[in-house]
Amino acid sequence: MIIVLKTEPDPAEVARMEQDLERRGLSLHAIKGQNTQVIGLVGDTASVDEEALQMYSCVDKVLKVQEPYKLAGRRFHPHDSIVDVAGRKVGGGHFAVIAGPCSVESEEQVLSIANDVKLSGAQFLRGGAFKPRTSPYAFQGLGLDGLELLKIAREKTGLPIVTEIMGQEFVEIFERDVDIIQVGARNMQNFLLLREVGKTGRPILLKRGLSNTIEELLMAAEYVLSSGKSRVILCERGIRTFETATRNTLDLSAVPVLQKKSHLPVIVDPSHGTGHWDLVFPMALAATAAGADGLIIEVHNRPEQALCDGAQSVTPALFDKLMKKLGRLRNVLNEEAQEEVSV
């Protein structure tokens, strides 16, 4: 962190600031130019509040030289991290597809979809048991009964399960029963929940908040990682913009941006990202071409009767077509990557 002082700062104020910073264990390195004076701060600056530094009357501006996300960032972890769930890998060149209904509705529904997506090549089964609905009158999910149905589907298909946690009260149950714990867009900044799920050791699928920046997403990942046990998969799922033609605006540039800034795997959700089943196919391909490490896709055997998000759910038949096309696209991308390496 670098502090740029005002021209002709009050020496007493500079001394007061320097003492305050040294008392916090930081070492200071001053550089005096002809017109400008700067102070470099060395040490653990993560807890230094730039806004608060501006309160010293001698400070002109404060510049950060390091990202505030040390665990999620690439600077200290140059290699891609790979999340491995019983041999199914995401990240570092491993591509995974998570598919299933928005919400678990019945045993017949979840088993039928789980079988279909497995046959098409999905590596994980998704399904909401606890649903974060805008209206309290909308279907809220089957709760723990839904989780039991997901466990039956896992038992029958062998697909690991991905499901959303809504509150801290269920952390223990999720730690025991769920293979990848999803923290949804609406809870991306539920900091107490992030800390708690980070202690489970289960991989956390962290979805970008509706109106959150990439830096805020990485800081949310930092919360999970700072608890020391869990790994994180980041998910771009669309953000709020002025556009109303789609449910959200799928920010595909977030994929390479996140991959540049972070070593964590990045997957894309074209279902919530667009809100329309017929846009899922092209945006899934686009996300893959942009370098995503995987996809999460809503699939329903009867989208018109779905209790949640039917309009953005693809049928098992369309999902199967998509998986075949994704396979071909990935082959082309891998060939291109090989050629780049050999040039």
Ligand code: PEP
């Ligand atoms: C979901 O995956 O079903 C969901 C609610 O997603 P999001 O948190 O991205 O809205």
Ligand code: MN
């Ligand atoms: Mn949904």
